[in-house]
Amino acid sequence: MRQRQTYADAFSPALIDPDHQTPDVVAGPNGKAAVKRYNVYRNNVTVSLIDSLAAIYPAVQRITGIEFFRAMARFHVRATPPTSPLLFEYGRDFPAFIESYEYAQAMPWLADTARIERAWLDAYHAADAVPLAPERLAAVPPERLADLTFVSHPATQVVRSRYAALTIFSANRGTESTGQIDPTQSEDALITRAENDVEVRHLPEGGAVFLTALLAGQSLGHAAAAALEEVPDFDLGASISGVLAAGAFIAAEFGEES
Structure with a gap:
């Protein structure tokens, strides 16, 4: 009918x-x-x-x-x-x-700049959550660190770009001068909100691969291996410290296989 x-x-x-x-x-x-x-x-x-x-x-x-x-x-x-x-x-x-x-x-970089802006707004409206404290990892035995998986903060997102979209975004959202911009330089951005303010951070080489793998539920060991495969001199320690400082995760746990 x-x-x-x-x-x-x-x-x-x-x-x-x-x-x-x-x-x-x-x-x-x-x-x-x-x-x-x-x-x-x-x-x-x-x-x-x-x-x-x-x-x-x-x-x-x-x-x-x-x-x-x-x-x-x-x-x-x-x-x-x-x-x-x-x-x-x-x-x-x-x-x-x-x-x-x-x-x-x-x-050609305009669309990725817009993607960062959209991620910024989504992070702003995301649910509140208490970020994972770095000292929580210090209590994990070193031989078990590779088995850890992480629970992402509701605001956490990664935007990858073949262009300098993050620098362009920053130059056009803030009041500070960023100097001469080479738009052809690829950049990866981490967007999150640990407390009240949205943060947009530049990820180092290999950082986006590493973080994306963790956000997908892969173990720390697998995520590190993926990053090192792409960037042989990937700084694992600095990347872990960086994403924890940004409040990208709210919990760490051992997978079922561990």
């Missing part, structure tokens, strides 16, 4: 598509057509979503300029309607859109 179309089902689809005609269910006083009223509402919805993207991706807007950003965001809004009533949830696929956006191809 065919379900009856609701008012919302008829009203919503045309909101972000200016080429879509005003739904028949929309009417003004005395049943008269309300095309102009609907178009005003439709424009307000689009502007609100563009404003939301600008609030989520301020560094991207600063890089491109307001006019370019809002034109790009408008195309994204038309192609991708929101699926959540929470505006901060909107725009998760905006970095992927930027990557394919014709007029952004001259800035």
Whole structure:
């Protein structure tokens, strides 16, 4: 049996598509057509979503300029309607859109900069948790350290880039000068929030491989081996200290096999 179309089902689809005609269910006083009223509402919805993207991706807007950003965001809004009533949830696929956006191809690092911004917002809204204290590892017998697995902090994310996306992000979110930037230098970023403030840290060579493996539930030994395979002089001790200092994990435990 065919379900009856609701008012919302008829009203919503045309909101972000200016080429879509005003739904028949929309009417003004005395049943008269309300095309102009609907178009005003439709424009307000689009502007609100563009404003939301600008609030989520301020560094991207600063890089491109307001006019370019809002034109790009408008195309994204038309192609991708929101699926959540929470505006901060909107725009998760905006970095992927930027990557394919014709007029952004001259800035190949822009999409990864946006990915760091999205990770920053997700970390900001992540659940609170007490980070793992470094001294907890000091109590583990050295011969058993390799068997440890870690529970990640809800805010912890890694963003890898073939470009200097982290430096570009920092230069356009902060007030301090970063000097001349070579955008072709690859960078990996750790994003987390140990306490109140979101931290974005540069990961050393091999650090992203190491941390990603730990986040995937692999043991410390396997994660270290993966990092050393990619970077033979990978500094394991410094990397462990760094991720613990950043509050990337909340617990360490022994796997079932140990």
